[in-house]
Amino acid sequence: MYLIGVDYHPSFQTIAFLVEETGECGEQELNHSDGQAEKFYGDLKRRGVSVLVGWRLRDIHAGASDCLQN
Numbered sequence: 711m712y713l714i715g716v717d718y719h720p721s722f723q724t725i726a727f728l729v730e731e732t733g734e735c736g737e738q739e740l741n742h743s744d745g746q747a748e749k750f751y752g753d754l755k756r757r758g759v760s761v762l763v764g765w766r767l768r769d770i771h772a773g774a775s776d777c778l779q780n
Contacts, residue, residue: 711760718765723747
């Protein structure tokens, strides 16, 4: 399972993650304009990875939930 903490901004999001099975962890900035965020979450979905996400929203924005629904 991936545990992901998200600091969401309208143009990008900064994530910190931990892969429980391997202990791998890190931080990454994902841009929305070039599709990085959508690709990141889409890749996890295609691989069938279980994910738990915690959000920190600076400004409430409809795009935040769109990332996970697709």
